[in-house]
Amino acid sequence: MKQNSVLVIGSGGREHALCWRLKQSPQVSQVFCAPGNDGMAQDALCVTLKSAEEVIGFCKEKNISLVVIGPEQPLVEGWADRLAAGGVSVFGPSQNAARLEGSKGFMKKLCKKYSIPTAAYGFFTDTVSAKTFLDGQAYPIVVKADGLAAGKGVIIAENRKEAESAIDGMFSGQFGESGKSVVIEEFMEGEEVSFFALSDGETAVEFGYAQDHKRAYDGDLGPNTGGMGAYSPAPVMNATLSNIVMQTIIRPTVEAMKKEGCPFAGVLFAGLMLTKAGPKLLEYNARFGDPETQVLMMRFDGDLYQTLFAAATGRLDKPMALSPRAAVCVVMAANGYPGLYEKGTVIKELERAGKIGGVKIFHAGTQKKDGQWVATGGRVLGVTAPGATIAEAQKTAYRAIDAIDWPQGFYRRDIGWRALKT
DSSP: OOOEEEEEEEOSHHHHHHHHHHHTOTTEEEEEEEEOOGGGTTTOEEOOOOSHHHHHHHHHHHTEEEEEEOSHHHHHTTHHHHHHHTTOOEESOOTTTTHHHHOHHHHHHHHHHTTOOBOOEEEESSHHHHHHHTTTOOSSEEEEESSOOTTOOEEEESSHHHHHHHHHHHHTTTTGGGGSSEEEEEOOOSEEEEEEEEEESSOEEEEEEEEEOOEEETTTEEEEOSOSEEEESOTTOOHHHHHHHIIIIIHHHHHHHHHTTOOOEEEEEEEEEEETTEEEEEEEESSOOTTHHHHHHHHBOSOHHHHHHHHHTTOOOSOOOBOSSEEEEEEEEETTTTSSOOOOOEEBOHHHHTTSTTOEEEESSEEEETTEEEEOSSEEEEEEEEESSHHHHHHHHHHHHHHOBOTTEEOOSOTTHHHHOO
């Protein structure tokens, strides 16, 4: 019986995918999104709520059963704590637990204390000690701003000169407050995988995994972006490796956070490197990924409301239900992204493209203006398709993209190439 209302916080493709899947729950009567975007209108009612306090008032007015926080910023700012204190059931970790994403130094220290496999590292709060650490180090080496930097605070330095330049840039304010402290770690070789698990603070269960494409152009060339596409499952992973990740990384982290007095309830998004020595943790995110969420929601077979509510209320006990089918998401971005890009360009034929082969178009940066769709962001659309295989899903996604008329947008034509290489 549909009797629950849900509120999703955020406005991007990740939040659209969550709204879309939550709407399909037999227990959900209404999905709201704050602030959302015009493209979500068929899946959620968008509302303007600018603070945790406004959210609490809205939840009481509308009798909201669950709030799902999408982006990292409100988590790091403590929205989950304030909502919980206001009597609202919320899916998302506390401010203290969100430090797993909000502070790379906190995450690395936790890994060291509890023997969770990750890259060797040093943590620094001044330029001199950071540069001294470079003595005798092998290159390339990775320099990271400690705090949130919108995915831009990681520099791979090929030599000492580049490493010192990265250190100088961070401590001089290149990434604002995020660079007041710095992590320097060894460069790990292997394939990267995005691994997701849910936790209620005590129990952790695997949710699924994907691989994304961060570079702007085909062949993994060009500048880093927030993600130009993703696919799931990732053939480089298997049940054996997943079990290793759960036993050596995810569950030890959940236990460690509990022992540290900041139990983690929400989604643990582990960026992994599959090295010759086994899976190692690159970083943690305290929320679902984007564009990984789009493909995971396409594959999810269960009741998402029931699943997230169980995690939020300490009753997580069932394994996830992901379809054996594959999914591919191709991001369409505005020309110039991730640099300067034009806003307000018209996108045509979205409705036609969305009718192709089970395709779902998730909106990340669009607005309906004078009856037309216009682009308002850098990453604008996530064209997501299912398929029996990665190859089939990829083919369907590109069929849909070819139907879209948007000369001012661009996209990669090789999303999923790692899964298809022979």
